[in-house]
Amino acid sequence: MSTALDRAISERELTDSIVAEAQLRGWLCHHCRPSQNARGRWQTAITGDPGMPDLLLVHLIQKRVVVIECKSERGKVSAEQWAWLDAFELAGGAEAYVLRPSDRDRISGILSGERVLR
Secondary structure (H helix, E strand, O other), rough: OOHHHHHHHHHHHHHHHHHHHHHOOOEEEEEOOOEOOOOOOOOOOOOOOOOOOEEEEEEEEOOOEEEEEEEOOOOOEEEEEEHHHHHHOOOOEEEEEEEEEEHHHHHHHHOOOOOOOO
16 A cells, blocks of 8 residues: 555655665666756657666676666656566566555565565
8 A cells, every 4th residue: 555655655766676685685786867968858768669667687696687667656658668577577587577565565575585476
């Protein structure tokens, strides 16, 4: 159940908190941050298909690859983002999750070694 505090946490704050916890637990982390272009629009420069999950995490001891799409409590996952999440799981090499601020316990479980349902 989402609380008022959960609803106040932005996607960026959630992403930063997951990266911080993951690094403390020995994960290698990758996240591409958007930047403002000359016109003041926010964008993430890419080549290829849009929708790549926000975080790519690798844990060598646990031998796990995890991709995470971070969303605010009310954020919606786009069709392109679902395509990437499904592709990672179907390819058999990664666990893929959509996580929100209200998923605190799931986040800690995933990072500590649990495999939980998406």
